[in-house]
Amino acid sequence: MSGDEILHAVRAALGGAGAVSDEAIARAVEDAARSRGRLLGSSAAAELVRDVRDAMLGAGPLQALLDDREVTDVLVNGPRDVWVERAGRLAHTDVDLGSPADVRALAVRLAAAGGARLDDAEPAVDARLPDGTRLHAVLPPVADGGTLISLRAVRRRAFSLDALVASGTLAPPLAPVLRTLVERRANLLVCGATGAGKTTLLAAMLAVVPPDERIVLIEEAGELECGHPHLVRLVARRPNVDGAGRVDLSDLVRHAMRMRPDRIVLGECRGAEVGDVMTALNTGHDGGCATLHANAAADVPSRLEALGSLAGLSREAVHAQAASAFDAVLHVRRSGPARYLAEVGVVRRSPDGLEVATAISADPGGATVRGTAWPALAERWGLASGRRAGAA
Template identity: 70%
Template sequence: MSQVSGAGLVVASRVPGRTADPSLVDGVRARLARRGTPPTDADVTAAVRAAGTVLGSRALAELGTAVRAEVLGAGPLQPLLDDPDVTDVLVNAPDDVWVERAGRLERAGVDLGTAAQVRELAVRLAAAGGQRLDDASPTVDARLPDGTRLHAVLPPVAGGCTLVSLRALRQRAFALEELVAAGAVAPGLAPVLRALVAARASFLVSGATGSGKTTLLSALLSLVPGDQRIVCIEESGELTPDHPHVVRLLARGANVDGAGAVGLAELVRQALRMRPDRIVLGECRGAEVRDVLMALNTGHDGGCATLHANTARDVPARLEALAALAGLDRAALAAQAASALEAVVHLRRDGGRRYVAEIAVVRRDGSGELVVETAVGVAPGGVPVRAAGWAALARRLGA
């Protein structure tokens, strides 16, 4: 309800917390649409004021937050994404919303209304990420303006309700010391990781989905000397190194006519012309493996990438599968990888715990096969244990 003040201004008598009047949201959207430029938080606040709603400063801030969530953010899901302990928000149905908090899945007390409203939210978020989501294109993988990664699937591919997965991007990179304090890196492994970066070794960070690969890589890139130029090549811009000289190249999908796509392989080739000191591939999962290995074999040492793999020993098989997409046979891949890569840092996820499980070296065996051999592992209790590949790693790091 609202009432008219003595000055003739409309004053809201109740602010609905985290929700906003749909008519107010529609009015703000229409006002912002007439601007013709991407709206900012300040634009939304100004539009709320211009809508004739006059409130106290605290109430206006609360209403502005709710409207911004509806116009620029993820609506009722935005408070979950704003929680620093939440890494993923998963929508299975209007009343079936889950979050991953501190490494564990738990149900969130959020009701999104109806299946049609979930679909509407997913379509709006996809549009905010510059992507299309409709019956002709029922799946989408997009990066939202605030860095949040969106994946959505529409029915009937998704079954009864639109499925939405949101991964929050934390703007601040963790320092290696913080990862040690959190138990993600054993104290004895920290000097080895520092030495990998200092020695300009080229390495892969491997692990399963959600094991912390991007977090660790961001922390390691933060150790690169400030007078070196880092070129990050990604699909969704998730790397956040604390470094003064980082430039990004982001892949772009095709438009509705199927034209205009710029893939990771092309971006790797472009990065070679940008005077990089370190070439970083955010995630290697396709034919771009050929281009990044070729880049690291042309004098661009100190490069790195992340790779999905179950264990460090499985990395050769994973690379072979990706190389096949690029037309490289097994022997060619082994020659390229053994020359380009020197180490693999593998992360494991056990329940709610994510940690560096081993550091391995990359080499070819007597028959020419590509081998990843453990150099140092982590015993129960977080104690580093040297393994067969330690001598080779120590020689490379000058230890």
Template identity: 65%
Template structure:
């Protein structure tokens, strides 16, 4: 009976299967003991085994395994040791292989790396030896089941309170917004908060490689990519999903992350009447966003002049996030346009260090206020 839990064949879910198995065995267990047994069995069958308690912790965003006794977690303030022993290197490899199988992927000597999504939404990346000399490596990122509100972001010092009106105005006035930042700076967190501000009568279509956006909104249609099968067929990439989203009567099109040729479809959508779009982009600062867009668009065969014209015509604002000393915060607000030579540029309208008062560039800030104010 428990074997059917992993395959989703048991009515009532894992808890019901465990209770039925205990009943059939003739054993008598108290409610607390039965609950503990159920949690342990579910963790081993359809969860992350000994790592499951860490993933169940609502403060944990990432769990990293570098070896049997080298487990780290990130609770938003930087990495810290978990103090967990997973046994032997063979146990870690076995756990990685089982988790990959739960995500519908293969992980072995022939395919030593994997990206997968576990049944609970957790994102898995795993690497086996000999690519990882010390043994199997696992990187797990949890799926946040609830989007933060702007007030909660302010409480966490991720957003200065004076910018809440600006952020709300950008969404309500249907600005096309690009959220930029490095890895782990909170781009998806901010994007989900922005989407939660979209009026409830609007249809939001999200396009992601693997689903991470769970905004508080009544009409969200998620689309996720599909990898090719073992025969190399059946792949559906981000660019194709964006094209399909355009035919689904969207009020807002949201791209979880621009990382390749799909940036062409996003820019075209924003230039053809699909206002209020949002996307994220990896970048180190507001000033380097044009170079990042040009590099990605080049993968789609777009010349530099076309990128400048499309981006300046389609994008309005860049919200840039930074992470310093374990704190994630909105550091810069940039206005997209073209310089005197016609080159794409993003001018910083306001900046914040995550602690003190924010500063503004008078002329650019005033232009931002004229276009999207008052707030």
């Protein structure tokens, strides 16, 4: 009896069981093997249970790649064209996914596991798998040549500011700057490109928040881990197949304001919710944080303008709200395998409307240089007393 036969037998046995546990899969594998007269040793049984579990609940043949702690992304361009990213570099693998139909079936199953639909009527999907892995998949003919799958692994490990300094992500002079900004309840906007380390930096800063403060974290899907003892999480919900039941980030920001938060944190700001976030931070909810996709700190005003327009805000309204909502911008950058905090900027009004002026910048080697906005940042947040805070 082949592994595929056992997989089919287990699927038939557990198909209507709803949520399936590892223990249920192990029992079903054992029953399927025994009923067909196949005896399994402990190692063979464990391997077969793992394969069946990966095929039913995980990413099938891709699961072993996602389980590799060094892998951040798994990219499928075809049945025998699978790539992984390790340490910021792509490498081809020898994984064989079978036929194009098998790749499509895998993409459809993963989408369903993430509560999303993927078919000819909805040929592209962006979803989050139960273990937090980010899924993006596209079917032909939108994907020319075959189904494309992109998976980004989420490592649920909480980093401290000291750990980020040790890893080179944070220049040593910047650690006391961030610690002071968090402790004194500055409103912070973390920006950077995809995969630059925004969530990692945000999590490390939230770990600094005093334990007697309540953090309400809003995310599209649970991702951020910081180890804070009083963090509650609100997660957006997609509409069902009938288009009902949607709860978006804007809804969650408004709910968060009624939950007695000491700090409101938005995991990712990429739509009309920017208006609700700025409203919250302008109405007494200080110490808040959000992340934003941007190529540079100087691009933040134009990004806020674009997102604000989705909320029906004029350019002038965005500038007025942002200037008082955000105290500092933290820009993270990716350079090859290195991810690091490249700039701390100050949000302020300018003759052109709004700007982010550099207070202190860092290079990948950890060297820092103070910018024109350093005196204003240092004076407002008490960073000027001593060379440790932002020494360049």
